[in-house]
Each structure stands twice: as C-alpha cells, then as structure tokens.
Amino acid sequence: MLRAGGHPPETFQVLATQRRRRCADVPPDQRPKGPAENRWPLRCGWRRLTRMGISVTPLDPADRATLDAVYRTAVAAQAVDEPDLPPPCRRRFEAPLWHPMPGIDARWSVARLDGGPVGWIRLYLHTLDNTENASVDLVVDPAYRRRGVGRALHEHGLTVLREHGGKRMVGSTVTPLPGEEHRELPGAAFAAAVGARPALADVRRRLDVTTLDRSRLAALLAGARATADGYRAVRWRDHVPEEHVTDVAHLEGRLLLDAPLGELAWEQEQMDAERIRGVERALDGRGVRRYNVGAVHEASGRLVAWSQLSFDASSVRHAWQQITIVDPAHRGHRLGLLCKAENLAYALSHEPELRVIDTYNAAENTHMIAINEQLGFRPVAGSTDWQLTL
Numbered sequence: 001m002l003r004a005g006g007h008p009p010e011t012f013q014v015l016a017t018q019r020r021r022r023c024a025d026v027p028p029d030q031r032p033k034g035p036a037e038n039r040w041p042l043r044c045g046w047r048r049l050t051r052m053g054i055s056v057t058p059l060d061p062a063d064r065a066t067l068d069a070v071y072r073t074a075v076a077a078q079a080v081d082e083p084d085l086p087p088p089c090r091r092r093f094e095a096p097l098w099h100p101m102p103g104i105d106a107r108w109s110v111a112r113l114d115g116g117p118v119g120w121i122r123l124y125l126h127t128l129d130n131t132e133n134a135s136v137d138l139v140v141d142p143a144y145r146r147r148g149v150g151r152a153l154h155e156h157g158l159t160v161l162r163e164h165g166g167k168r169m170v171g172s173t174v175t176p177l178p179g180e181e182h183r184e185l186p187g188a189a190f191a192a193a194v195g196a197r198p199a200l201a202d203v204r205r206r207l208d209v210t211t212l213d214r215s216r217l218a219a220l221l222a223g224a225r226a227t228a229d230g231y232r233a234v235r236w237r238d239h240v241p242e243e244h245v246t247d248v249a250h251l252e253g254r255l256l257l258d259a260p261l262g263e264l265a266w267e268q269e270q271m272d273a274e275r276i277r278g279v280e281r282a283l284d285g286r287g288v289r290r291y292n293v294g295a296v297h298e299a300s301g302r303l304v305a306w307s308q309l310s311f312d313a314s315s316v317r318h319a320w321q322q323i324t325i326v327d328p329a330h331r332g333h334r335l336g337l338l339c340k341a342e343n344l345a346y347a348l349s350h351e352p353e354l355r356v357i358d359t360y361n362a363a364e365n366t367h368m369i370a371i372n373e374q375l376g377f378r379p380v381a382g383s384t385d386w387q388l389t390l
C-alpha cells in the first residue's frame, strides 16, 4: 500500500514509501461484513480466546527467543504466501525496534497459542502526518491458521488504534492476477471478514535481469538523454548530496499528490530535509543499500526528477525498484525513463550478482507502468490495499 513505485513492506510507512498482501476479492455484490464483525472478541468473549489458548502481548525487545520465533514465522509465511520473494532480511525485520522511522510509532505485538509464538502484528502509528491513520502488517504462521489467531491480533490492533485516537487501519494482501484465481491466498478473505474494504489495486512487476537486453537498455537511455536536453543526470548512493536534499524532500513530499490512491484516505506527507536525513539514518540502521539517480534542470539548478533502487542487507541477487517521480512542471522530457534506466545501469555496475528486481505500481498508474514495461518489467503478483474505517 502506498508502495509508491515498489517498496518492500516495512519502508512504506515512510511516505508513500510503502508495504504486503494475499487473496480472493470480495465479489462486487457481497457486502463486506460491517463493524459488528469487528466486535467479535467482545461478542464471542475473551474467555473464548483464553479457552482457545490465544494471548496477544507487546513484544519485549529484550526477549531474543521470542524475536527469533517471530522471525521464523515471518520466514515461514513468506515461503507460503510469496514464494518468489527472498526470505525477509533479519536485520530489516527487527530494525523498527532499534531504528525507528521518523514519524512512525511502531507497536509490535505477538500472539501465542498455548504459550508459543504463532503470529504477530505491527501497527505503524503515524505521528507527523496522517495521524488518524495506521498501517499494519499482520502475519500468522501457516501451521496455525484458521484458529482465530489472526482475529485476535486484529482486535488487539484495533484496541491500540483506538487508544491512539486513530480512525483508519490500512494493510495490504496478495491477490491473484487474472488467470490465477485458483491460488489460495487467505489475506483478502481475512481482510473482508474483519470489515476492511478494498481501496487500491496494485500489481507487482518483476524484471528478470538475466534476460535483460542490455543493448536495448542502452538505446532507451540514449533516446531519453536526447529528449532530456537541458537536464543532467546525477548519481548518489545512500545519502542525498546536501545541495539536493531540499529538492528530494519536495519530490518525496508531493508523491501522494501524484500517485493514484484509489479509495485510500491518505494525506500528503510532511517531508523536509531533516526528515529525509532521519529516513536515511533508519535505512542505514537496516543495512539497506541504495542507488539513486536524479535529473537536474540546468537552467535553475533544481533536482526535478528522482529514482531509487534498494537492496536489503541480506540480498545481492534481489532488489526493489522504489520511488520514481518527476516534478509536474518538468514532465514530457522522458526524465522518468532517464532516471530509472540510468539508475538500473548504475546498480548493475556495482551489483554483479543482481538477478531480479521487483516493483509495485497502482494498477491504474499507466505512465509509470509504461516505463516499467519498456524496461522489461512484467506482472508477477497482484496486491490489494485494504482500508478499515472505525
């Protein structure tokens, strides 16, 4: 959700910086169950939860054994729900405990069934903007599904959200692409069962770098450079050069004005140079390697377009294509293609083992999808952002 061009789950809380997924859509004529469904534990009673042996408590960061077990559930779930993605990076997975993103208060709780950890919820409360919104990751170990653990975690999340004064919860599930309706993906059925509504359809596209036609990439790049007369490309790794940080904050902050949001009630994020530096520190803490290319408008000296690719610390073969954005006043010069293609070449020259790049786009983001298709990205999974309004 808010994957702004393709962020892995945990980053997305930052800006439009991103999200997760799984399941079958609610048929159009079937009304999702309403708030009464949300009161399930009250209707059915916590006594039932206790009887079922489910408890949900905040994660204690000092409890390494629980953290290990929780990480194992994340690995097991990903292997079932998104088997084509690499296992979650351990360093990134636990980083919210040690390196919080600016503007995000992450509340992490663990579900235990008869004492053993079997699932978890991370609720990201937004503190600088979107203060009535929370984004959520909720995962149950595949071996313990359909026993009410997901509901118990969800109810716990609702309690935390209410205590915080929040009004909306947004989470993502994997959904089938056309022709894949047979895939069993429980997330969407679960989201509908707890009363969330589908708010935005995304598609994950993948570039198989092993089949990348490098001469075609060079030709695309040459064409983009020819059309981008009056602009020059600049590269940087993890930290944006000081002279461009204000422009990067401006671009990142306006992303939500440009990216299709569907029914998501998400306001423009308050981005400034200080927050950009805070995000960089948090990503450094996660060990995320970043490759960036921007386009500078030579007449004004302003950075007016920008694209980023990132690698988890645990990954040399897989990368995420993250944000790509062009200032509206500078569109029509192929700056999006220029930044993306130039950045791909930049990353490839430093990451010789790179094999696969994934990215998310809103299904209706036709301009960005056209650029990605030109570069060779192809659909591999659907994703739906669900919104639950209290």
Ligand SMILES: CC(C)(COP(=O)(O)OP(=O)(O)OC[C@H]1O[C@@H](n2cnc3c(N)ncnc32)[C@H](O)[C@@H]1OP(=O)(O)O)[C@@H](O)C(=O)NCCC(=O)NCCS
Pocket: 020, 021, 022, 077, 081, 136, 137, 138, 139, 140, 141, 144, 145, 146, 147, 148, 149, 150, 151, 152, 171, 172, 173, 174, 185, 186, 187, 188, 189, 190, 191, 193
């Ligand atoms: C979605 C997920 C959290 C559900 O966890 P769970 O513990 O199996 O959920 P519950 O047992 O509490 O199920 C609650 C309700 O969701 C619906 N549901 C859950 N899984 C379902 C499935 N496979 N098929 C149909 N309905 C399903 C049902 O209505 C169920 O109620 P019921 O069992 O009384 O019929 C789990 O499958 C998971 O971790 N999936 C991957 C991550 C994900 O998609 N998370 C959700 C978005 S953040």
